[in-house]
Amino acid sequence: MRLDETDLKLLRVLQEGAREPIKTLAERIALSHNGTLHRLNRLEDSGAILRYRADIDESIFGTWPFYSVQIALTQAGRANRSRLEAAIIAAPEITQASGLVGALDLKLRVALQKPADWTALQAQLDPSADLIQTAHLHPLGRVIKHASPHPLFAQDGI
Numbered sequence: 471m472r473l474d475e476t477d478l479k480l481l482r483v484l485q486e487g488a489r490e491p492i493k494t495l496a497e498r499i500a501l502s503h504n505g506t507l508h509r510l511n512r513l514e515d516s517g518a519i520l521r522y523r524a525d526i527d528e529s530i531f532g533t534w535p536f537y538s539v540q541i542a543l544t545q546a547g548r549a550n551r552s553r554l555e556a557a558i559i560a561a562p563e564i565t566q567a568s569g570l571v572g573a574l575d576l577k578l579r580v581a582l583q584k585p586a587d588w589t590a591l592q593a594q595l596d597p598s599a600d601l602i603q604t605a606h607l608h609p610l611g612r613v614i615k616h617a618s619p620h621p622l623f624a625q626d627g628i
């Protein structure tokens with residue numbers, strides 16, 4: 471899908487607050503109500519907008535700190551990556567997973583009550599113990615920068 475300047479404006483406004491009524495969105499991007507609704511539907515139908523979600527202050531989960539887990543896979547793990555990825559997707563403790571390029575294969579963001587809980591989760595992800603070569607668990611500290619929109623959404627760029 472090709473995005474024009476108005477699409478980018480709409481996406482930026484949605485990043486700031488997706489609960490805005492269509493009327494407000496239309497005013498903010500200087501487009502008619504119907505034009506805004508049409509663009510919004512087109513962006514949703516094309517898959518450009520995947521979902522709407524709430525940003526939650528993670529400090530409310532103080533008893534479940536987050537950890538970063540860096541994983542290197544075995545050759546069998548690389549060959550059976552889809553099996554491991556399905557287990558990662560199914561694990562509610564894993565809040566984010568990214569594939570990496572280089573010496574490490576995966577980076578996970580995991581909520582655990584205590585570091586020792588990683589052992590059980592790793593066994594759940596890799597019950598045969600043949601996919602994960604190494605996994606390094608690191609406690610995450612304070613958030614320095616929250617996820618932010620793509621630079622094309624920068625106010626100056628539009």
